[in-house]
Structure formats: structure tokens, C-alpha cells
Amino acid sequence: xxxxxxxxxxxxxxxxxxxxxxxxxxxxxxxxxxxxxxxxxxxxxxxxxxxxxxxxxxxxxxxxxxxxxxxxxxxxxxxxxxxxxxxxxxxxxxxxxxxxxxxxxxxxxxxxxxxxxxxxxxxxxxxxxxxxxxxxxxxxxxxxxxxxxxxxxxxxxxxxxxxxxxxxxxxxxxxxxxxxxxxxxxxxxxxxxxxxxxxxxxxxxxxxxxxxxxxxxxxxxxxxxxxxxxxxxxxxxxxxxxxxxxxxxxxxxxxxxxxxxxxxxxxxxxxxxxxxxxxxxxxxxxxxxxxxxxxxxxxxxxxxxxxxxxxxxxxxxxxxxxxxxxxxxxxxxxxxxxxxxxxxxxxxxxxxxxxxxxxxxxxxxxx
Numbered sequence: 490x491x492x493x494x495x496x497x498x499x500x501x502x503x504x505x506x507x508x509x510x511x512x513x514x515x516x517x518x519x520x521x522x523x524x525x526x527x528x529x530x531x532x533x534x535x536x537x538x539x540x541x542x543x544x545x546x547x548x549x550x551x552x553x554x555x556x557x558x559x560x561x562x563x564x565x566x567x568x569x570x571x572x573x574x575x576x577x578x579x580x581x582x583x584x585x586x587x588x589x590x591x592x593x594x595x596x597x598x599x600x601x602x603x604x605x606x607x608x609x610x611x612x613x614x615x616x617x618x619x620x621x622x623x624x625x626x627x628x629x630x631x632x633x634x635x636x637x638x639x640x641x642x643x644x645x646x647x648x649x650x651x652x653x654x655x656x657x658x659x660x661x662x663x664x665x666x667x668x669x670x671x672x673x674x675x676x677x678x679x680x681x682x683x684x685x686x687x688x689x690x691x692x693x694x695x696x697x698x699x700x701x702x703x704x705x706x707x708x709x710x711x712x713x714x715x716x717x718x719x720x721x722x723x724x725x726x727x728x729x730x731x732x733x734x735x736x737x738x739x740x741x742x743x744x745x746x747x748x749x750x751x752x753x754x755x756x757x758x759x760x761x762x763x764x765x766x767x768x769x770x771x772x773x774x775x776x777x778x779x780x781x782x783x784x785x786x787x788x789x790x791x792x793x794x795x796x797x798x799x800x801x802x803x804x805x806x807x808x809x810x811x812x813x814x815x816x817x818x819x820x821x822x823x824x825x826x827x828x829x830x831x832x833x834x835x836x837x838x839x840x841x842x843x844x845x846x847x848x849x850x851x852x853x854x855x856x
Contacts, residue, residue: 525742526777529784532828533770539819541850543571548826550851551576551611551685552843553795553835558599560838567606571851574609574685575599576835580625581616581658581672588629591675600684609685611728611835612676616658616669617642617690624656635664636703642695646737649700657694661704661712670719677723686728686833688793689716691765692752693735706738710748717752717761730762730793730833734779741777753782757790764793764831767805770824783829793833794825801842808839816846 552566553576566572577599586592600610615625621641624631630638639658645651659665676687692713696704713731720729733756736748756763764783769775783792799807800821802814825831836847 526773529776529781530771530773532776533820533824536770536820536823536827539823541816541819542852543819543822543850545571546826548822548831549573549685549833551609551833551835553613553797553837554578555837556580556615557838558595561599561602564838565844565848565853567603567608569848569851569853571853572608574603574611576611576613576688578613578615581614581630581669582625582627584676585627585668585672587627589671591672593676593679596676596680600680611685611833612680612687614673614676614687614689616660617655617694618657619655621653621655626656626658630658630665630668635659635668636662638665640696640701640704643700644695646695646697647699654695657696659703660694660716661708663712663715666712666715666719669716670723673716673719673723677725680727681724682726684727686730686762687720687724688730688732688762688764689720691732691734692749694737697737704737706736706746706748709737710751713752714755717756718759721759721761728762728791728833729760730764730791731756732765732795733763733782734765734775741781749778749782753786757786757788760790762791762793762832763788764795764833766795766797767800768794768796768821768825768834769800769803769805770821770828771803772805780829783831791832792830793835794829794831795835795837796821797837798839800837801839801846810841816849818846818850822850 550572551574552572554560556578558577561575566575579596583595584591584593596612603610618625624639626639632638636659639656641653642655642657643649643651644654658669698704717731731752733749733752739746739748741749753763765779767775799805801817802811803817822834825834836843
């Protein structure tokens with residue numbers, strides 16, 4: 490064999506060796522690498538053995554009625570010690586009938602009714618809707634003085650040509666924030682220390698600079714924080730809570746701008762509780778946002794999670810009735826208690842699941 494040929498063979502052998510090593514380490518790295526977005530995908534499996542009945546513990550259970558306040562009349566929660574009370578949604582428009590004129594009569598009525606049955610009221614204050622035909626803000630706010638007061642939110646928040654799915658108050662607008670703070674102050678004067686608590690709606694909205702030129706993710710963060718502080722100032726004694734699930738302008742874990750983390754950090758700082766919808770322990774989006782925020786940090790502020798329409802069958806935003814389904818209420822409770830470490834669970838009063846699934850796990854004690 491010639492000298493040149495021998496050198497070529499040696500070089501080739503070295504190249505083959507390097508290529509083989511690169512291939513080996515590449516395969517090894519791929520085998521060990523785990524997608525951060527899937528870090529909690531199997532967390533629910535630890536609670537698959539949870540069963541009924543669910544024993545009473547530190548968690549306060551409330552039944553969520555949305556705007557169906559009349560449904561609390563003669564409801565089974567009234568005679569069931571597993572439930573501390575009812576969570577009811579009241580819109581800003583209902584409570585401020587005209588500028589600086591407040592009417593809290595429906596809240597007073599519900600509060601007194603629940604109190605007479607030894608139960609508590611938890612207010613959810615509505616300033617956003619998921620119906621393009623309904624606005625939750627007072628009519629006076631829709632004027633030029635408040636820059637329209639509310640804007641459409643879209644199915645695709647980055648596409649103004651997509652379908653509108655509702656309205657949201659201009660939470661990033663200082664003029665609107667001021668009016669909202671005045672409402673909260675009036676509510677606090679009347680109900681602080683009487684009701685169990687009050688929460689602001691979820692942070693997720695279908696709005697972006699593309700759909701609303703005055704909007705920025707940064708101003709939205711600051712607007713939410715202003716509303717949280719106003720709520721805490723108005724309600725120093727009752728529980729306060731901000732539903733914080735998703736934030737426009739970021740998508741965790743890959744596009745982390747710190748917006749959602751900032752809301753959770755600020756809530757803990759000023760003593761405003763945190764949480765949100767939905768309790769979807771197998772859905773990647775929830776697991777990487779609100780559920781991760783609750784799981785990965787320790788809080789002195791209370792945490793809450795809402796079981797909402799569809800969650801009883803592992804879905805979201807659906808009224809579908811599935812006759813033959815597994816009762817996952819024990820698993821929902823176990824996940825909320827042990828993985829999220831919540832203080833509150835809000836169980837939606839959805840037919841037929843509340844009766845068939847929730848009450849079968851948390852039945853009233855026989856006298």
C-alpha cells in the first residue's frame with residue numbers, strides 16, 4: 490500500500506470515528522432530552538387511584554353558578570356541610586346602573602339568603618364576556634370620554650379579521666381603571682368582611698396590538714396590577730383573588746416574557762389570591778400556564794381553581810352530556826389538593842354532572 494493511500498485510510502478512519510461518536514451522542518442526547526412543555530403531562534397519573542367519598546379537608550368548596558343566581562334557591566349546597574357557599578357572577582353593568590350610581594340590591598339579596606342558611610357568598614366581578622352581543626360594562630363607559638370603554642375580543646387575538654367572541658373592558662386604560670377602582674371601593678364599603686371573597690375574571694383575552702392599537706402587553710400587565718391593588722385596598726378582610734390563566738403576548742414555556750409570572754408575583758406581594766379556570770390536568774396549555782404557576786411556587790396568598798363547564802368530562806367550554814363517562818371528581822380534587830395546593834375549589838353547577846359526580850363524592854351527611 491502506498492504512503493499516500495495509507496494516510497487517506499487513516500484520515501478516513503478518523504472521520505468515521507468522529508461521525509460515529511457524533512451520531513452516538515446525538516442519539517443519547519435525544520433520548521435524555523425532554524420537552525419542557527411536557528414536563529407535567531403525566532402528573533395526573535399519580536392521582537388516578539383517588540376514590541369517593543372525598544373527605545373534608547382544608548379546601549373550601551364553593552358551587553359556581555355563573556350569572557344564574559336564582560339557582561341557589563333550594564339548592565342542595567344549602568344542606569351540605571361539604572360546601573361553604575356559592576360563587577356568583579355579577580357584571581359591572583348590573584352594579585353601576587349609571588355613572589356613580591350603584592345598585593347592589595341583588596348581591597344583598599343573595600348574601601342574606603345564603604347567610605340565612607349558614608353559607609357564604611363569593612363574588613365574581615364581570616368586566617368581560619364571551620358573547621359578542623353582550624357587554625359587561627356600564628353604558629356611560631362606552632363613550633369617547635373613556636375611549637369606548639370596551640373592545641371586541643377575538644377568537645384569534647392576533648387577527649382582527651377573525652370572529653369576535655365577546656367584549657372586554659379596556660383594562661389597560663387608566664381612565665377605565667379609575668372607574669373600576671371606584672366600583673370596587675363602593676363594593677368593599679358594603680361587603681368587606683361579610684362575604685367570603687371576591688375575584689376578578691381571567692386574564693386571558695383575545696386582544697393584541699393588531700386588533701386594538703392602544704393595547705400593549707406591558708400596559709395590560711400594569712392595568713391588571715392596578716385593578717388587583719384596588720381590589721385589595723377595597724377588601725382588606727375578605728379573600729381577594731385574580732384569575733390568572735394566560736397572558737396575551739406570550740406562550741409558555743417557549744415565549745416567556747414574564748407577564749404571567751409578574752401577575753403571580755405581584756399577587757403574592759400584596760396578598761391577592763391567584764388561580765383561575767379550568768382544572769384541566771391533561772391539557773398542555775393549562776399545565777404550562779396557571780397550573781404550573783401554582784405548582785412551582787409557594788404562596789401565602791390563597792390559591793383557587795375553578796372546575797368549569799366541560800371539566801367534569803375532561804373538556805372545556807362545553808355543555809355536552811356524556812352518559813357513560815368516568816367520574817373524575819376524585820381525581821380533580823386530589824390533583825387540586827396535592828399538585829396545586831389550593832385553598833379553594835369552585836365547582837360549576839353543571840347538569841347533570843354536579844349531581845351525579847360531585848354530590849356522589851361529597852354527599853350531605855345524614856342527620
